[in-house]
Amino acid sequence: AHPRFLGTHIHNARAINSSYDYIIVGGGTSGLTVANRLTEDPKVNVLVLEAGLMDQGETYFSEPSLAGGAVGTKYDWNVTGVANPQLNNRSVTLPLGKVVGGSSMLNRMVFDRGSKADYDMWRDLGNPGWGFDDLLPYFIKDLFTQASHDGFGLLLRTSVMRSPVWASRSRMMGANISSGSAYGFFWGPTSLDPSKETRSSARSGPYEVAKNRTNFHLLSSQQVTKLILDSSGPEIKIEGVEFKSSSSAPVQTVTANKEVILAAGSIHTAALLQLSGIGDAAVLSKLDQTVALDLPGVGNNFHDHQYVVLAYTAANLSLSTANLTTNATFAAEAQAEYENDATGPLTTTGTSAMAFLPLSSYAKNSSSAILSAISAAPANVSLSTAAPPSVVQGHMAQRSLYSKFLAAQDAASMEYIWSDPSLLIALVKPLSRGSVTITTLDPFVQPAVDWRALSDPADLQMLNAGIEFGRALYGTSALKVLEATEAMPGLATSAESYVRDTLATIYHPAGTCSMLPKDLGGVVDVDLKVYGVSNLRIVDASIMPVLPATHTSSTVYAVAEKVSFYSKPLTFFFGVL
Numbered sequence: 001a002h003p004r005f006l007g008t009h010i011h012n013a014r015a016i017n018s019s020y021d022y023i024i025v026g027g028g029t030s031g032l033t034v035a036n037r038l039t040e041d042p043k044v045n046v047l048v049l050e051a052g053l054m055d056q057g058e059t060y061f062s063e064p065s066l067a068g069g070a071v072g073t074k075y076d077w078n079v080t081g082v083a084n085p086q087l088n089n090r091s092v093t094l095p096l097g098k099v100v101g102g103s104s105m106l107n108r109m110v111f112d113r114g115s116k117a118d119y120d121m122w123r124d125l126g127n128p129g130w131g132f133d134d135l136l137p138y139f140i141k142d143l144f145t146q147a148s149h150d151g152f153g154l155l156l157r158t159s160v161m162r163s164p165v166w167a168s169r170s171r172m173m174g175a176n177i178s179s180g181s182a183y184g185f186f187w188g189p190t191s192l193d194p195s196k197e198t199r200s201s202a203r204s205g206p207y208e209v210a211k212n213r214t215n216f217h218l219l220s221s222q223q224v225t226k227l228i229l230d231s232s233g234p235e236i237k238i239e240g241v242e243f244k245s246s247s248s249a250p251v252q253t254v255t256a257n258k259e260v261i262l263a264a265g266s267i268h269t270a271a272l273l274q275l276s277g278i279g280d281a282a283v284l285s286k287l288d289q290t291v292a293l294d295l296p297g298v299g300n301n302f303h304d305h306q307y308v309v310l311a312y313t314a315a316n317l318s319l320s321t322a323n324l325t326t327n328a329t330f331a332a333e334a335q336a337e338y339e340n341d342a343t344g345p346l347t348t349t350g351t352s353a354m355a356f357l358p359l360s361s362y363a364k365n366s367s368s369a370i371l372s373a374i375s376a377a378p379a380n381v382s383l384s385t386a387a388p389p390s391v392v393q394g395h396m397a398q399r400s401l402y403s404k405f406l407a408a409q410d411a412a413s414m415e416y417i418w419s420d421p422s423l424l425i426a427l428v429k430p431l432s433r434g435s436v437t438i439t440t441l442d443p444f445v446q447p448a449v450d451w452r453a454l455s456d457p458a459d460l461q462m463l464n465a466g467i468e469f470g471r472a473l474y475g476t477s478a479l480k481v482l483e484a485t486e487a488m489p490g491l492a493t494s495a496e497s498y499v500r501d502t503l504a505t506i507y508h509p510a511g512t513c514s515m516l517p518k519d520l521g522g523v524v525d526v527d528l529k530v531y532g533v534s535n536l537r538i539v540d541a542s543i544m545p546v547l548p549a550t551h552t553s554s555t556v557y558a559v560a561e562k563v564s565f566y567s568k569p570l571t572f573f574f575g576v577l
């Protein structure tokens with residue numbers, strides 16, 4: 001047995017206990033949120049195993065204007081997807097946090113929620129208790145216990161507007177983004193501590209709150225490589241996990257007295273299940289993996305938000321983000337202002353002015369044709385031929401709800417982010433579905449991430465319409481003052497070829513362990529327990545059956561808050577508002 005260690009962040013793997021009530025795999029956004037809630041009960045002890053490092057206080061983890069600076073560094077898994085024929089055989093890179101705090105440390109800090117229709121779709125797919133009204137208390141709870149007037153929590157707010165043209169002249173369309181009407185133009189909130197104007201993350205929030213509790217241990221730089229299964233009973237039981245600091249390091253083990261909770265994110269949670277013999281038997285057998293549990297949904301239903309840039313130059317833009325790189329005096333003043341007073345342009349990420357629009361708004365002329373094409377297409381049009389029957393059934397159920405969703409006026413499918421003087425245009429309700437699959441039993445080889453973007457032709461049609469609408473915005477009186485010229489794609493290039501050449505992820509992978517009925521390709525039930533396993537839950541972005549039309553972090557926190565309540569043994573729940 002290991003000697004008992006009464007610390008929190010443990011640097012020596014030998015210093016942990018031999019068993020814990022709960023073992024959480026992944027110390028990211030969802031994992032740390034659940035760890036914080038579980039360790040509120042001093043009788044419960046929790047170990048978080050995190051593959052990444054603890055940060056060293058780098059400025060890109062705190063200053064809003066440097067948000068995303070950790071992408072491509074040692075704090076990023078640096079995953080590359082498989083070549084996609086629909087994208088002219090390009091492989092798209094997918095940044096993912098590999099650090100204590102996970103992707104909440106790498107993200108661009110937009111902190112919004114989807115519309116009522118987004119989460120009601122989750123409920124209507126066979127998940128009672130997961131509609132917008134059910135989730136709202138957990139959105140409000142988030143990391144932070146005290147709600148402010150806008151419902152986004154005291155530690156979160158927006159700051160100085162660095163895009164005055166868009167922000168002041170875009171017509172505010174009355175969007176009430178915190179209570180289920182997340183469509184129209186708005187100034188997006190950011191996850192930001194207003195007392196210091198620094199990033200709020202799972203590291204600065206739940207980790208800081210929980211870190212001095214003696215019942216909370218976090219072991220970083222240790223990758224969980226396998227779940228240890230006991231298959232002797234009617235349901236599989238997870239006895240514990242194996243972990244290693246590197247491919248060549250010795251395997252270590254730790255035992256779970258109650259539950260193992262997977263929070264390794266949409267790519268690695270699915271891969272870890274497959275490495276442990278839980279997944280689509282057809283896929284596992286090909287790898288000579290012993291099939292402990294045939295659960296075809298694992299790794300399927302993978303989807304992500306995706307964007308292109310409509311790039312402009314502007315003759316009449318006096319103040320812009322670019323001044324920070326092109327004007328040394330301006331940049332020095334901004335830096336001094338931030339350091340001395342925590343004010344000024346460096347308090348923003350530069351991408352807070354945004355619009356989420358329904359199909360009928362951005363595709364006025366083509367929305368009927370797009371809806372008809374979706375209805376007429378074979379239900380499995382976007383799926384691989386290898387998709388298991390239950391996954392096909394689940395996709396059919398999604399598509400029938402999509403048709404209603406896309407026809408609605410109060411549900412968005414396209415996002416516009418102002419990045420002066422250009423626009424990022426993101427498809428936030430894609431129909432195409434891909435997969436995440438291990439290709440070897442070596443846990444240090446990244447799984448194949450097959451995005452299959454644009455495999456459903458309707459996605460391309462929506463993006464084409466989205467680009468046309470974006471162009472039209474520059475002709476409105478609000479934006480005409482910029483005297484802007486389109487730089488990319490430029491009128492000589494067709495929108496379609498531009499999309500195929502440049503479409504990229506906007507960093508919201510989801511769906512690979514969907515919360516759905518099992519016969520619809522589900523992996524977890526409404527308590528987020530894995531089907532067929534008595535003590536295994538999944539709490540990360542992989543459980544989203546359909547991506548909401550919003551940036552995902554606030555939804556990830558809300559899901560983790562909701563499941564913490566289910567997980568908590570013998571504790572009382574006092575309400576969340």
Ligand SMILES: Cc1cc2nc3c(=O)[nH]c(=O)nc-3n(C[C@H](O)[C@H](O)[C@H](O)COP(=O)(O)OP(=O)(O)OC[C@H]3O[C@@H](n4cnc5c(N)ncnc54)[C@H](O)[C@@H]3O)c2cc1C
Pocket residue numbers: 025026027028029030031049050051052068071095096097098099100101102103104106107108109110111112222223224225263264265266268269272506507508509540541542551552553554556
């Ligand atoms: C570059 C970028 C920009 C983004 N921008 C925004 C934004 O502006 N707004 C927004 O709302 N959302 C944004 N997101 C998305 C959002 O941050 C994620 O949806 C969310 O953080 C995912 O939370 P998670 O708990 O599912 O996974 P993560 O937070 O990624 O946590 C997973 C953790 O598990 C660890 N792990 C993985 N495998 C193992 C293993 N085998 N053993 C041990 N540990 C393991 C990882 O290292 C990681 O720390 C962005 C994401 C990225 C990457």
